[in-house]
Amino acid sequence: MVSSVYIHIPFCEKICHYCDFTKFFYEEKMADDYLIALENEIKTNIQESKKKMKTIFVGGGTPTALNNRQLTKLVKMIDFYFDVASVEEYSFEANPGDLTEDKIRILKDHGVNRISMGVQVFDDEMLEQLGRLHRVKDVYQNVNDLIKVGIDNISIDLMYSLPNQTIEHFEKTLDEALQFDLPHYSAYSLQIEPKTIFYQRYKKGTLTKPPEEIEADMYELLRREMRNKGIKQYEISNFAKPGFESKHNLTYWNNDYYYGFGAGSHGYLPGERIINIRPFPTYVEAANETGKPVLHVEKIGKKEQIEEEMFLGLRKSEGVSIPKFEEKYQVNIEEVYGNELAQLEEKGWINRNTTFIKLTEEGKPFGNEVFQSFLLDRDIY
Amino acid sequence: MTLTNIRNQSKVRNFSIIAHIDHGKSTLADRILEKTKALTSREMKEQFLDAMDLERERGITIKLNAVQLKYDRGGGDEYLFHLIDTPGHVDFTYEVSRSLAACEGAILVVDAAQGIEAQTLANVYLALDNDLEIIPVINKIDLPSADPERVKQEITDVIGIDGDEAILASAKSGIGIDEILDQIVEKIPAPEGNPDEPLKALIFDSLYDPYRGVIAYICVKEGSVKVGDKIKMMATGKEFEVNEVGVFNPKPVQQDQLTVGDVGYLTASIKNVGDSRVGDTITLANNPAPEPLPGYRRLNPMVFCGLYPVDADKYNDLREALERLELNDSSLQYEAETSQALGFGFRCGFLGLLHMEIIQERIEREFGIDLITTAPSVIYKVVKTDGEEVDIDNPSFMPDNQSVQEVQEPYVRATIMVPNDFVGPVMEICQKKRGEFQDMQYLDDNRVNVVYEIPLSEIVYDFFDQLKSQTKGYASFDYEMVGYKVSDLVKMDILLNGDTIDALSFIVHRDFAFERGKQIADKLKTLIPRQQFEVPIQAAIGNKIVARTNIKAMRKNVLSKCYGGDISRKRKLLEKQKEGKKRMKMVGSVEVPQEAFMAVLKMDDD
Numbered sequence: 001m002v003s004s005v006y007i008h009i010p011f012c013e014k015i016c017h018y019c020d021f022t023k024f025f026y027e028e029k030m031a032d033d034y035l036i037a038l039e040n041e042i043k044t045n046i047q048e049s050k051k052k053m054k055t056i057f058v059g060g061g062t063p064t065a066l067n068n069r070q071l072t073k074l075v076k077m078i079d080f081y082f083d084v085a086s087v088e089e090y091s092f093e094a095n096p097g098d099l100t101e102d103k104i105r106i107l108k109d110h111g112v113n114r115i116s117m118g119v120q121v122f123d124d125e126m127l128e129q130l131g132r133l134h135r136v137k138d139v140y141q142n143v144n145d146l147i148k149v150g151i152d153n154i155s156i157d158l159m160y161s162l163p164n165q166t167i168e169h170f171e172k173t174l175d176e177a178l179q180f181d182l183p184h185y186s187a188y189s190l191q192i193e194p195k196t197i198f199y200q201r202y203k204k205g206t207l208t209k210p211p212e213e214i215e216a217d218m219y220e221l222l223r224r225e226m227r228n229k230g231i232k233q234y235e236i237s238n239f240a241k242p243g244f245e246s247k248h249n250l251t252y253w254n255n256d257y258y259y260g261f262g263a264g265s266h267g268y269l270p271g272e273r274i275i276n277i278r279p280f281p282t283y284v285e286a287a288n289e290t291g292k293p294v295l296h297v298e299k300i301g302k303k304e305q306i307e308e309e310m311f312l313g314l315r316k317s318e319g320v321s322i323p324k325f326e327e328k329y330q331v332n333i334e335e336v337y338g339n340e341l342a343q344l345e346e347k348g349w350i351n352r353n354t355t356f357i358k359l360t361e362e363g364k365p366f367g368n369e370v371f372q373s374f375l376l377d378r379d380i381y
Numbered sequence: 382m383t384l385t386n387i388r389n390q391s392k393v394r395n396f397s398i399i400a401h402i403d404h405g406k407s408t409l410a411d412r413i414l415e416k417t418k419a420l421t422s423r424e425m426k427e428q429f430l431d432a433m434d435l436e437r438e439r440g441i442t443i444k445l446n447a448v449q450l451k452y453d454r455g456g457g458d459e460y461l462f463h464l465i466d467t468p469g470h471v472d473f474t475y476e477v478s479r480s481l482a483a484c485e486g487a488i489l490v491v492d493a494a495q496g497i498e499a500q501t502l503a504n505v506y507l508a509l510d511n512d513l514e515i516i517p518v519i520n521k522i523d524l525p526s527a528d529p530e531r532v533k534q535e536i537t538d539v540i541g542i543d544g545d546e547a548i549l550a551s552a553k554s555g556i557g558i559d560e561i562l563d564q565i566v567e568k569i570p571a572p573e574g575n576p577d578e579p580l581k582a583l584i585f586d587s588l589y590d591p592y593r594g595v596i597a598y599i600c601v602k603e604g605s606v607k608v609g610d611k612i613k614m615m616a617t618g619k620e621f622e623v624n625e626v627g628v629f630n631p632k633p634v635q636q637d638q639l640t641v642g643d644v645g646y647l648t649a650s651i652k653n654v655g656d657s658r659v660g661d662t663i664t665l666a667n668n669p670a671p672e673p674l675p676g677y678r679r680l681n682p683m684v685f686c687g688l689y690p691v692d693a694d695k696y697n698d699l700r701e702a703l704e705r706l707e708l709n710d711s712s713l714q715y716e717a718e719t720s721q722a723l724g725f726g727f728r729c730g731f732l733g734l735l736h737m738e739i740i741q742e743r744i745e746r747e748f749g750i751d752l753i754t755t756a757p758s759v760i761y762k763v764v765k766t767d768g769e770e771v772d773i774d775n776p777s778f779m780p781d782n783q784s785v786q787e788v789q790e791p792y793v794r795a796t797i798m799v800p801n802d803f804v805g806p807v808m809e810i811c812q813k814k815r816g817e818f819q820d821m822q823y824l825d826d827n828r829v830n831v832v833y834e835i836p837l838s839e840i841v842y843d844f845f846d847q848l849k850s851q852t853k854g855y856a857s858f859d860y861e862m863v864g865y866k867v868s869d870l871v872k873m874d875i876l877l878n879g880d881t882i883d884a885l886s887f888i889v890h891r892d893f894a895f896e897r898g899k900q901i902a903d904k905l906k907t908l909i910p911r912q913q914f915e916v917p918i919q920a921a922i923g924n925k926i927v928a929r930t931n932i933k934a935m936r937k938n939v940l941s942k943c944y945g946g947d948i949s950r951k952r953k954l955l956e957k958q959k960e961g962k963k964r965m966k967m968v969g970s971v972e973v974p975q976e977a978f979m980a981v982l983k984m985d986d987d
Contacts, residue, residue, distance in 0.1 A: 366938055
C-alpha cells in the first residue's frame with residue numbers, strides 16, 4: 001500500500017554552492033515542458049484520479065521558482081490525480097525570496113497545509129558565501145505572509161558545519177530561528193559533494209570545513225537548545241513540537257513505500273527502489289514517450305528490507321519496534337542481530353528493552369557506526 | 382610445413398631485443414612477428430609477447446617468451462629466427478642475463494628523443510658480457526622531438542659501438558623493419574655447437590602449467606633432445622623423462638626433437654619450477670655432458686616483508702596462494718611467522734620491490750585475499766656481544782640494542798643517468814640516503830651518469846619515488862649488490878595506545894632516528910582513522926620515546942545531510958564505511974588500516 005508521494009521540481013533561480021540535487025536554472029519554457037512531462041509520468045503511474053494519499057511532498061530544486069501560472073498548473077494537476085482533501089500532510093518546499101504572498105495563496109487555495117523553508121543561516125554574509133539568493137529579512141517577510149494567509153505549519157531548514165562558521169555564529173542562527181517559535185525545525189550538516197562549487201574549492205584547498213570537534217559541538221548545541229525549548233528531536237536531523245513531526249519524512253524512516261515523480265526523484269515500491277533519470281532533456285523525452293522515465297531499479301529483497309528497516313528506523317528517536325519488526329519479517333531479531341546488538345549496547349550507543357531498540361543520546365552522534373553494523377554479510381530468506 | 386624443416390644450422394639466428402620501458406620493444410616485436418608472418422592479422426593481438434594481464438597493465442614484461450619465426454629473403458633463402466623476450470626490470474637482471482645467454486645477438490632499441498637509459502645500459506653490458514652481437518636501432522625517428530644524431534653519438538660514447546651504424550626506425554609506422562631483419566641475418570652469427578655432442582640445453586625460463594607440469598624454456602647449445610629421453614638437471618641433479626618438446630610459433634607446436642640452435646620448450650612431468658631453475662643446464666642422464674654451461678646462480682631474495690591476511694580465517698588460503706605462486710616462481714621464498722599485532726602470516730623474500738609488488742597484487746587479485754603487508758626490510762647481519770652472528774630479515778627480531786655489538790647492512794652500487802640540470806637534486810637524494818659518492822661521468826653535453834654506493838634499505842625506502850619526483854621522471858636508475866658494510870643502526874619501535882606494535886618496527890640509522898620517528902608518528906596519525914577514544918602514537922628506541930602524537934577521539938559520524946528519499950545513497954555510504962572497516966586490522970584496541978603498515982615507506986620528506 002503506497003500512501004505517500006514525492007514530486008520533484010528541479011528549477012532554481014540560482015544554484016547554491018553546496019547543492020548536488022537534480023536542479024536546473026529556471027527558464028519559463030523549460031518549466032512548461034517539464035510540467036507536461038511530469039503530468040504524463042504521474043498519469044501513467046497513478047492511472048486514476050483523486051487517488052487517496054496520506055502525505056504529499058513537493059520538493060526541489062525550488063518548487064516556488066515556478067511562476068504563478070505554472071505553480072497553479074502544478075497544484076491543479078496534483079489536485080486532479082490525488083485526493084488532496086483527504087491528505088493529512090501536504091508540504092511544499094519554498095525558498096525565502098521566491099515565496100510571494102500570491103504564491104502562498106495559490107498553494108493554500110489548493111490544499112497545501114505545510115511549508116518547509118530553506119533558511120540555512122541567519123547571516124547575510126554567510127548566505128552570500130553559500131550562493132543563496134535570499135537575505136535574512138526575506139525570512140521574516142515570508143513567515144509573516146504565511147501566517148497571514150493561514151499556513152502556520154511551518155518548518156525551517158538550517159545548516160551547520162559551514163565554511164568559516166564558528167560555534168558563536170551557529171548559536172546566533174539557532175537563537176534567531178527559535179524566536180519564530182515554529183512547530184518544526186530541520187538542521188543539516190554540510191557535506192561537500194562532487195559536482196558542486198564547494199567541491200571544486202575544497203579540492204583546490206581554498207575552502208575548508210570546521211574540524212570534526214566543532215561539528216560535533218554544533219550538533220550538541222543544536223540538540224541542547226531544541227531540548228530547552230521543548231522541541232523534541234524525533235530524528236537525527238529533525239525536531240518538532242509534539243504532533244508536528246513531518247508525516248512525510250517519517251515515511252522514509254519507517255521504511256514505508258512512496259512514489260517519486262520528477263527528474264532525479266526516488267521512489268520505493270514493494271520489492272524495488274526506483275531512481276529516475278536526472279538530465280532534463282532525457283527525463284522529458286522518456287516521461288513523454290513511456291511515462292516511466294526510470295534510470296535504474298534496485299531490487300530490494302528481504303535482506304535489504306531488514307537492513308533498511310534497521311538503519312532507517314534507528315534514525316528516529318523512538319527507534320525500531322521489535323514486535324513490529326518480527327511480525328513484518330517473520331524472524332527473531334536476536335537471531336539476526338544478536339551479536340551486533342550486544343556489541344553496540346556495550347559501547348553505550350544503543351538502548352533496548354523487549355519492545356524497542358533505539359540510539360542513546362550518546363549514540364546519536366555516532367549513528368553511522370551503529371547503522372553499518374546492521375548491514376548483513378549473509379542473505380536472509 | 383613445420384618451420385624446423387629448415388634444418389640448416391647456419392640459417393638459424395637467435396636474438397633478443399633490449400630496450401628501456403616505452404622505447405618500443407613490444408611494438409618492434411609485433412612488427413617482426415608480422416613481417417615474418419608468424420601471426421595472421423586475426424591472431425595478432427597488440428603486443429603479443431606481453432601475455433600476463435599484470436604485465437600489460439604495467440607495460441612491462443615479467444615472464445620471458447620465445448618465438449620461432451621463418452624469414453624468407455626471397456629465392457628460397459629462408460632463415461629460422463628465435464626471438465627471445467627479456468624482462469625489463471632491475472629485479473630480474475639474472476633472468477635477463479640467462480635469456481641473453483641463449484642468444485648470439487641482440488637488437489638494442491633506443492628512443493630517438495630520450496636516448497639511452499640506465500636500465501638499457503645495464504642490459505647492454507649483460508649482452509656484451511655474453512659476447513652478443515649488438516644491432517643498434519634508433520626508434521621513434523618520426524617523433525617531432527627525435528634527435529637521432531645526438532643518440533648516435535651517445536651510442537658511440539656510452540656503449541662503445543659505432544652509433545653511425547644504427548638503423549633509423551619507427552616500429553609504430555613500420556619504418557626500418559626490413560633493414561633490421563636483414564641485419565639480423567647478416568650480423569648475428571649462427572649458433573655454434575655440435576649436434577653429436579652430449580646434450581647441453583640452457584633453461585632460460587620455466588613456468589608451471591596445472592595440466593602439464595613445469596614447462597621449461599630451453600635453448601639447445603650442444604646435442605639434441607627428444608621425447609622419451611632421460612634427462613638430468615645439472616645443478617640440482619634431479620632426473621626426469623621427457624614427455625614433449627616443441628617450439629612456439631607463437632603457439633606451442635610439438636616437435637620430434639630439438640637440436641643445436643633450437644629454442645623451444647620441454648616438459649617432463651616436473652612438479653616444481655624449483656626443479657627446473659633458470660640458468661641450469663639440462664643434459665642426458667645416461668650420456669651426460671662433462672660440465673654445465675657457465676653462469677648458473679641460485680637467486681637469493683634481497684627484500685623481505687610480512688604478508689598477513691586481513692581476515693585471519695584466510696591464513697590457509699594465503700598459504701595455498703603462496704604455494705601456487707611458488708610453483709611458477711623459484712625466487713619467491715616464504716616461511717610462516719607470527720606477529721603479535723597481525724596474527725599468523727608469512728615472511729616472504731623477493732628479488733626486489735617490483736617482484737614484491739607483483740606477488741602482492743597477484744595474491745589479492747587472483748586469489749581474492751586482502752593482505753596486510755609490512756614495510757619491506759633487507760637482511761641485516763648482526764654480531765652480538767657474545768660473538769654470535771645472526772641474520773635478521775624481520776626488524777621486530779632485532780636483538781636489544783645493548784646485546785648488539787655490530788650491525789652490517791647490504792649496500793648496492795646505484796647507477797643513475799640524469800640530465801645535467803638534475804645532478805644537484807640527485808646527489809642531494811643520494812646523500813640523504815646515506816650514499817657514498819663513487820663516480821660521475823658526462824655522457825654528452827647534457828647527460829650525466831652518477832654512481833653511488835647506497836644501503837639497500839634506503840633504496841627500498843621511497844628512493845624510486847623521490848628520484849622520480851625530484852627529476853621530473855627524467856632519471857633512470859639501476860643497481861647491483863656490492864656486499865655488506867658496518868652501520869650504526871638501531872631498532873625503532875612504534876607504540877599505539879601504549880602497546881608496541883611489532884609489525885611496525887623498523888631499523889634506521891642512528892643519525893636519522895629522531896627525524897624518522899617523528900615522521901612516521903605524524904604519518905600514522907593521518908592514516909589511522911579516529912577511534913572511540915584518543916590514541917597516543919609513540920616512536921621509541923629501546924625505552925626512550927623519541928616522538929609522540931595523538932589521534933583525537935571520534936566525535937561525530939552520522940549522516941545528517943538532507944538526503945530526502947534517496948535511501949540507495951545512504952546505503953552506499955554505509956556500505957563504503959563498513960567495507961573500509963573490513964580492511965582494517967584490530968591491533969590491541971585500535972583499528973588500523975592496511976596502508977598504515979606500509980607507512981614507513983610512504984613518507985613525504987619535505
